[in-house]
Amino acid sequence: MFDLLVDYIRSGRIRLDKTKITHRVAYHDPCNYGRKSQELFGHGYYEEPRWILDQCISDWVDLFPAGGNQYCCGGGGGTLLTPYRDERIHYARRKMEQIKRTGAKMLVVPCHSCHGQIKAVAETYGMPDLRVKYLWEVVADILIID
Amino acid sequence: MIRYALVKNRSPVHAVKSVLEKMLSQKLVDAILAAARNPYSLLPMPTLFCDPGKMEGIDPLAPVAPFNAARQAAAVTKQPTGKRIALVLRPCEQRALIELVKLKQCSLENVILIGVECLGRLENQAYIQHASEVSDFTSVFYKNPDMQAEVTRACGVCEQFTPAGVDLTISLLGAPEGGVGITAETETGDTLITQLELAVADEPESRAAAVGKLLQGRIAARDALFKATVEKINHIEKFQELIATCLSCHSCRISCPVCYCKECVFITDIFAHPPETLLRRAMKRGAVKLPTDTTMFHLTRLAHMSHACVGCGHCSSVCPSNIPVADIFRTVAAQTQALFDYQPGRDISEPIPYLVFEEELSESSV
Amino acid sequence: METITKRYPSVIKEQAPLRPINSPVDLCMACGTCAAGCPLTGTKGFDPRKIVRLVLMGRDSELIDSKLPWLCTMCGKCEHACPMGINIANLIRAARGMVEREKVPGMIHKGVELGLKTGNNLGLPAEDFVFIIEDVGAELAETPGFSDFKIPVDKKGANLLHTLHNKLVNTQNEDLVHWWKIFHLAQEDWTIPSQNWEGVNWGLFSGDDDAMKTFIGRIVEHMEQLNISSLMYPE
Amino acid sequence: MIKNTKILVVGAGISGIRSALDLAETGHRVCLIDKAPAMGGILSQLDHQFPDNHCGMCRMLPMIDRDNGQQFCLRKGLFHENIEILLSTEIISIEGNAGNLTVTISRRPQGVDPDRCTGCRDCESECNIEISDEFSAGFRKRKAIYLPTPHQIPNQRVIDWDTCSLCGACRDACPTGSIDLDNQPETLVLENIPAVIISTGVELYDPGHVDLYGFGHLPNVVTATAFERILSSSGPYQGRLFRPSDGKALKKIAWIQCVGSRNIMIGADYCSTACCMFAVKEALLASRKIGKDARTAIFYMDMRTFGRDFQRYKDRAEKDAGIRFVRCRVHSIEPAENDKDILISYIDSSGNPIDETFDMAVLSTGKNPEFQLPEFASREGVFTVNSARGFMDIQGAVISASVASEKAGRSVSKKGSALLQQRPEKLYFDAVCEEKPQLQIVLCTCGDFLKPVLDWDRIKAELKNMPGRIEIARIKMICDQNGWDEMIAMLRNTTANRLLLAACNPLVYLPRLKELSQETGIMPSLMEVINLRSMVDQATDLAFRTRAVLCELEMSIRRLFSHNPVEPALYPVSKSALIVGAGPAGLTAAISLAVRDFKVSLVEKTSRLGGNWSNIQSAESRETIRTLVTEVENHPLITIHSEAEVIQSFGNPGRFVTRIRSNNKDEKSLLHGVTILATGGRAAETTAYSYRKNNKITTLFELEERLQQPDFAVGSNATIVFIQCVDSREEPRNYCSRICCLKSLKAAITLREVYPQSQVYIFYRDIMTYGNSEQVYTQARRKGVMFIPYDLENKPRVRIESGRIMVEGSDPVLDEPVFFEADLVALATGIVPNPAADLVSIFNLKTTCDGFIREADSKWRPVDTGREGIFICGVGRSPSRANEAMDEGKAAAQRALRILSKDTMIASRHTARVRHVFCSLCETCMHVCPHGARYMDFELQRVQVDHAACQGCGVCAAGCPNSATIIESFEENGIMGAIEAAL
Structure with a gap:
């Protein structure tokens, strides 16, 4: 997926308008594309999404810690499908604090679970206006259509 | 266990003299170092006695000392002689002697320490003046609290007038007329009291009060002196x-x-x-x-x-x-x-x- | 009389694959790194260190019977810093797999079963699915720049097979179009299968290896049937 | 090509310095090289060391034959006439055979001529390149031309060629033309190198490589080395505890242990050994500096307080200084909410998660797992110091360095290459005390630099007016060869018997005074050097400058005139050694000395050689000791006195007389030059944990022995429980015995291998597997041994119920009680020293409160005692493993060789003398002498000085109220004269 986007952008098959998003955006590494991928396939997708964001947005920031040591959003491993809702929300507190501290209005994720979880808990952590977008959604939003 | 014995005689000086003579004549010690007047001087000087018959001028209670006798005490105990020596010293002399022991200048091996409770000494001239006027100035001095005004400045601020850490203490405070108290603090001292067949008694009740009163005055005087002196040397x-x-x-x-x-x-x-x-x-x-x-x-x-x-x-x-x-x-x-x-x-x-x-x-x- | 403490062999340990460095659970020195790093430690008795210790003692049933394995997101942060490389997430997954299927909480196992039966975790019939996506596709075609957009369903010989997360098909239709836009502008040769389009493998969550293999097998089968070289899988 | 007979020591950290000095002091010539532009290694950055929290590096300086070198702070520099130092130098290759190696080295020029550089820093101000300074751990910036360490002597700059742009600004700015921008490295081929010692130390782990600690991202996360700089008064905040991000005064600091250590995921299956105590020390210093508001915490897994005095130090840190010890390995460090503080999440002893903010975190980084020794380190004839294999504490590094010097020295002397000729120089000078003092003053004008800035006529006139015979000469530049030759020629022609050299940095000239003395016949103790240049640089106006120079000159003149040297005391050395104790340490020391052709008398209390250890060692160690015993028994130079004891001993280093009594009757006197005490230790006894109440409750040592028996058996399903630290690491036996953990682990592994169905549990407080022995701990866990931590408040309990052994305890991890029915309980009781009170009083030494014989200095002089010529090794000194005890034996032998390799003991220039007429015999001097260099001569009733042991430190002179004792060359007349001149 990342490789595909990188390929589209690098080869010029799609062109992006970097001026469209002006507010601050934060990026969240999902466990699956990072640690899990690193463990199973020997490569964690840390650099690729950041390269893509560089092409899309001028003011995007990382959460800390990020990459291999990032915090899980709390929605992974099927927890979105279990009845343990309170625990799931509690789990997210670290991640949400990080997001809050960046002052970002939008969080970009490349994962459906993270997307679902963060959207679901944002209000609980006092960020009802936080927008959560898929990485490819951001790309799709700023496509230059001839 | 502290044992108190009371020795009575014509005067305190005689009481002390009788005890010391007995020590020599009973051969409890081979020699005694104590202050004594000799034919040439009104001032008592440290004198080393071996013969009880020669102790006429002995007066370790005299409120005067031309110098601190610790060094003389050290001189007779510097090297072991095999003889048993009793040293009759004022508290300040005895404390100095302890320091000299630490400095390896003498040793307390075979030494009996007899401390004298000291209410202070007069400057030499003042003492000579008094002593030439009355026959037993020592008794007069101890009887008359007003004499405290005449002790040297150092003695007036001395709070350690009662000997500590000695075998026997000779004390006057609280003792009845013509008597002295002999207190044993150590086992050696205790044995001596027994050997000398001294009359063991309860410590007079008035003693503690007398000591306390004197101490209080001395401490106040000392603190005042410190305060004044600091101002002069700061x-x-x-x-x-x-x-x-x-x-x-x-x-x-x-x-x-x-x-x-x-x-x-x-x-x-x-x-x-x-x-x-x-x-x-x-x-x-x-x-x-x-x-x-x-x-x-x-x-x-x-x-x-x-x-x-x-x-x-x-x-x-x-x-x-x-x-x-x-x-x-x-x-x-x-x-x-x-x-x-x-x-x-x-x-x-x-x-x-x-x-x-x-x-x-x-x-x-x- | 107290119960005598004994150590038993652990099935969980045997089932959890080792990490590349080949370090089994036995190496645990109870240093606390995992517990310190896990945001869930202390919540409802959850503590990765305790979980490892239980496995070490062979007290598998205590873990399997508890809800602890289901609280964990298997995010792997604990093991990321584990100095002994103990694969804690895999222990959890192995424990989940040993839970009797009807006791699996929530919709996970239901989804797996539906998926196995119908090809997607929602149990949606193929015609309904095609209807939904073509409806969304038609909407996109009304947007400027995408007038010639059409969803390629079951296209043979396409370059890229696109599977979908069921929630996009179910409730979040609006999020279906992002990739389509990109594909369209990039002039990608792509297709969506009408059957077995499910892009989420809940076998991963339930610890059910067999189900997981079946799901993957179906997709690979598809790709072979349609002669497609690449796969786009959302998870 | 250079023919060279020098032993090459590679790496000039403390190990390298120790090795170089060991060899130099035993008469070898040494070349000490380091790739860095400054000496000292990591220690140059550390100001404070355990146990007294001061630096004590100077304690490694030679204590006999001190005049062969300069007695300076070793962090500043090393000056010894047998040691040549090459900095910025690396080895390229080593070829050839043991004993005759050809070593190719590459030396980068320093860019600044040390003989000309005056340290004025003009070059630095002109340089426009600025980078982060390594010495200050990046807290400061430096230029491309810089001072690698601020305290080094001489303090000339070097050029960092990697960053220098060769612009030439510095060269143009230098007033003495000492800068050369030719940066071509010079390749030298050294032939006939008899041996090479590798003492390069290890690289430290870079925590920036992992994403866990935020190092590099969070400014308030620093390494322990960097924190050492913050603590230092020469550090970035002058020793005040501020933090880098915002200068806030530090109060809450956390230390994170095992960063880069004990982590098999990065290939670090080892413990870096020194970090635990390093952290405790830093926390203690920090707490003291901060005061009552200090909140310090150390996050650890096992507190490795395995050294003899470590546990008490740690306990004091905990109890007195309030340092918190938290048993939890930290997962990661994050910024706190305010983004300045840092957040650490951990679990407390009950398993509760806690988030705590700190002002700063200090990472205790260990050895870099990727670090490897160069290939040539394994060549024959190349000896590697253990501290170059793994991170070590100072004591370990110093001992291992001496072991390497012993091996190198042994290999060289076996090859027949002779030691240096002793004292080729003139020893006796004409009896100058009889002559009238006559002084030659040589004033260096530093080219033309000093001519205009001083009133030379006035100087000349005033010097003429001073009493005594004074000649004055001016020389343009004595630092270059012409000036130097000119001066020597002039001095040869004078009748002066005293010399005053007024030039620049005296430290440049002091090493050359000996040469000057040989050339001119003026005694070295009658020479002085003063720094004219620095005085001139400090003052602004001509008259004032001249006045300052005159004052300084007069001070030296008065000192020199009043100095009346006496002939040095000397006596022949007895070329034999007395070794007390024939355990592993004593036997090793005996062999080390015997193979170097020195006679050894080995006194053993029992009837058997090999020590207590032979009962309790593993098969492998037993074999080693057996071989050692055979070797000792068969060595012609070793005389064994078994069932013998020392009853009396007196004398000085090089000449001791000791009486021994054999078989309780025969007495004999031995004359010997050195004494090595290796009195050993034995298994501690216990009554704890129902020991002996059931034969299944044994000590660890007994179990080890039983494991060796062919009939040993426990049931195949047996439950075996080990209990560590029995009666140890708590008062009164508050030390770690160092051997028990490893022994328990090995026994547990054996049991698990023989009985795979068995249950093996180890109750422990802290597993003390420092260094590579950590691998045994890892292996034990891999083998299925279960570890249960306990603390003093919660010890396991053993009770016997109708013949069954029940062990109760609790597992803090699961927070549950544990309860075993044990088939075997092994108690790790540890070791105690053999009683040594008699020996200690005979040799006038000291013991610790636990009865171990105390060394002169636990870090820097670990095998020396307070008395020169008497050495100590093995368990009698400190708990140690067998290999460590044997290493100490070698190290002690190496120290002894300094004395044995001499024919005569000669007093150094500055030693104490007693003027008996003034002496009151109060013995103050004897009490205060730190070197045991004084004794009472009862026959003469005099206090005497042992001139070989006296270090001229002057404590005696300071303690003596009436100057009855004085230090040669520091007599009051001279000192008072100098004061008079300065007033």
Whole structure:
């Protein structure tokens, strides 16, 4: 997926308008594309999404810690499908604090679970206006259509 | 267990004399060192007795001492002689002696320490004056509390007038007319009381009150002296002013019981300046006071000896220039001794502060 | 009389694959790294260190019977810093797999079963699915720049097979179009299968290896049937 | 090509310095190289060391034959006439055979001529390149021309060629033309190198490589080395505890242990050994500096307080300084909410998660797992110091360095290459005390630099006016060869018997005074060097400058005139050794000395050689000791006195007389030059945990022995429980015995291998597997041994119920009680020293409160005692493993060789003298002498000085109230004269 986007952008098959998003955006590494991928396939997708964001947005920031040591959003491993809702929300507190501290209005994720979880808990952590977008959604939003 | 015995006689002096004579005649000791008047002097001098028949002028209670007898006591105990010697000393003399033991200048092996409760001493001239007027001035002195006004300044601020850490103590406070108390603090002392067949009694109730009252007055006087003296020496220029008339006679050092050096460094060549040095100093500064090095001398003595100062006051008594050497010493000593929690003469096993090396946090401090 | 403490062999340990460095659970020195790093430690008795210790003692049933394995997101942050490389997430997954299927909480196992039966975790029939996506596709075609957009369903010989997360098909239709836009502009040769389009493998969550293999097998089968070289899988 | 007979020591950290000095002091010539531009290694950055929290590096300096070198702070520099130092130098290759190696080295020029550089720093101000300074751990910036360590002597700059742009600004700015921008490295081929010692130390782990600690991202996360700089008064905040991000005064600091250590995921299956105590020390210093507001915490897994005095130090840190010890390995460090503080999440002892903010975190980084020794380190004839294999504490590094020097020295002397000729120089000078003092003053004008800035006529006139015979000469530049030759020629022609050299940095000239003395016949103790240049640089106006120079000159003149040297005391050395104790340490020391052709008398209390250890060792160690015993028994130079004890000993280093009594009757006197005490230890006894109440409750040592028996058996399903730290690491036996953990682990592994169905549990407080022995701990866990931590408040309990052994305890991890029915309980009781009170009083030494014989200095002089010539090794000194005890034996032998390799003991220039006429015999000097160099001569009734042991430190002179004791060359007349001149 990342490789595909990188390929589209690098080869010029799609062109992006970097001026469209002006507010601050934060990026969240999902466990699956990072640690899990690193463990199973020997490569964690840390650099690729950041390269893509560089092409899309001028003011995007990382959460800390990020990459291999990032915090899980709390929605992974099927927890979105279990009845343990309170625990799931509690789990997210670290991640949400990080997001809050960046002052970002939008969080970009490349994962459906993270997307679902963060959207679901944002209000609980006092960020009802936080927008959560898929990485490819951001790309799709700023496509230059001839 | 402290045992108190009461000895009565014509006068306290006679009471003491009878006990000491008995010690010699019963051969409980081979010799006794005690202050005694001899045919040539009104002032009692330390005298070494072996014959009980020769003890006529003995008067260890006399309120006078031409010098601190610790050094004489050390002189007779420096090397082992195999003889048993009793030393009759004032508290300040006995404390100085303990310091000299620590400094390896003498030993207490085969020594019996007899301490005399001392209400103070008079300056030599004052004593001679009184003693020539009355026959038993010693008794008069002890009977008359007003005499306290005449003791030396050092004695007036002395709070350690009761001997501690001795085998036997001779005390007057609280004792009935013509009597002295003999207290045993050690096993040796206890045996002596038994051997001398002294009449063991309860300590008179009035004694504690008398001691307490005197102590209170002394402490107040001492603190006042410290306060006044600090004001006089808290700046080097004030200090120099105080000792300005020092003539470098070194009498204070000679009279000091704990200044134990064979030869003082201040009378060696190092301080015997050639004329060119004196002139050089004068040229550089325009004027130079002579004799030189007096400040250095007093400061050095304070540095070397203030931790061991027993406050006997002889340095002041002997000073021809009336410098209050003892006031200075006691005031400074109070601070150095407090710094190391050290009391000279308190305990023979207590190490001299500068011989203890405490490495920070090393095992020795466990 | 107290119960005698004993250590038993652990099935969980045997089932959890080792990490590349080949370090089994036995190496645990109870240092606390995992517990310190896990945001869930202390919540409802959850503590990765305790979980490892239980496995070490062979007290598998205590873990399997508890809800602890289901609280964990298997995010792997604990093991990321584990100095002994103990694969804690895999222990959890192995424990989940040993839970009796009907006791699996929530919709996970239901989804797996539906998926196995119908090809997607929602149990949606193929015609309904095609209807939904073509409806969304038609909407996109009304947007400027995408007038010639059409969803390629079951296109043989396409370059890229696109599977979908069921929630996009179910409730969040609006999020379907992002990739389509990109594909369209990039002039990608792509297709969506009408059957077995499920892009989420809940076998991963339930610890059910067999189900997981079946799901993957179906997709690979598809790709072979349609002669497609690449796969786009959302998870 | 350079023919060279020098032993090459590679790496000039403390190990390298120790090795170089060991060899130099035993008469070898040494070349000490380091790739860095400054000496000292990591220690140059550390100001404070355990146990007294001061630096004590100077304690490694030679203590006999001190005049062969300069007695300076070793962090500043090393000056010894047998040691040549090459900095910025690396080895390229080593070829050839043992004993005759050819070593190719590459030396980068320093860019600044040390003989000309005056340290004025003009070059630095002109340089426009600025980078982060390594010495200050990046807290400061430096230029491309810089001072690698601020305290080094001489303090000339070097050029960092990697960053220098060769612009030439510095060269143009230098007033003495000492800068050369030719940066071509020079390749030297050294032939006939008899041996090479590798003492390069190890690289430290870079925590920036992992994403866990935020190092590099969070400014308030620093390494322990960097924190050492913050603590240092020469550090970035002058020793005040501020933090880098915003200068806030530090109060709450956390130390994170095992960063890069004990982590098999990065290939670090080892413990870096020194970090635990390093952290405790830093926390203690920090707490002291901060005062009552200090909140310090150390996050650890096992507190490795395995050294003899470590546990008490740690306990004090905990109890007195309030340092918190938290047993939890930290997962990661994050910024706190305010983004300045840092957040650490951990679990407390009950397993509760806690988030705590700190002002700063200090990472205790260990050895870099990727670090590897160069290939040539394994060549024959190349000896590697253990501290170059793994991170070590100072004591370990110093001992291992001496072991390497012993091996190198042994290999060289076996090859027949002779030691240096002793003292080729003139020893006796004409009896100058009889002559009238006559002084030659040489004033260096530093080219033309000093001519205009001083009033030379006035100087000449005033010097003429001074009393005594004085000649004055001016030389343009004595630092260059012409000037030097000119001066020597002039001095040869004078009748002066004293010399005053007024030039620049005296430290440049002091090493050359000996040469000057040989050339001119003026005694070295009658020479002085003063720094004219620095005085000139400090003052602004001509008259004032001249006055300052005159004052300084007069001070030296007075000192020199009043100095009256006496002939040095000397006596012949007895070329034999007395070794007390024939355990592993004693036997090793005996062999080390015997193979170097020195006679050894080995005194053993029992009837058997090999020590207590032979009962309790593993098969492998037993074999080693057996071989050692055979070797000792068969060595012609070793005389064994078994069932013998020492009853009396006196004398000085090089000449001791000791009486021994054999078989309780025969007495004999031995004359020997050195004494090595290796009195050993034995298994501690216990009554704890129902020991002996059931034969299944044994000590660890007994179990080890039983494991060796062919009939040993426990049931195949047996439950075996080990209990560590029995009666140890708590008062009164508050030390770690160092051997028990490893022994328990090995026994547990054996049991698990023989009985795979068995249950093996180890109750422990802290597993003490420092260094590579950590691998045994890892292996034990891999083998299925279960570990249960306990603390003093919660010890396991053993009770016997109708013949069954029940062990109760609790597992803090699961927070549950544990309860075993044990088939075997092994108690790790540890070791105690053999009683040594008699020996200690005979040799006038000291013991610790636990009865171990105390060394002179636990870090820097671990095998020396307070008395020169008497050495100590093995368990009698400190608990140690067998291999460590044997290493100490070698190290002690190496120290002893310094004395044995000499024919005569000669007092150094500055030693104490007693003026008996003034002496009151108060013995103050004897009490305060830190070197045991004084004794009472009862026959003469005099205090005497042992001139070989006296270090001239002057404590005696300071303690003596009337200067009855003085230090040669520091007599009062001279000192008072100098003061007079300065007034």
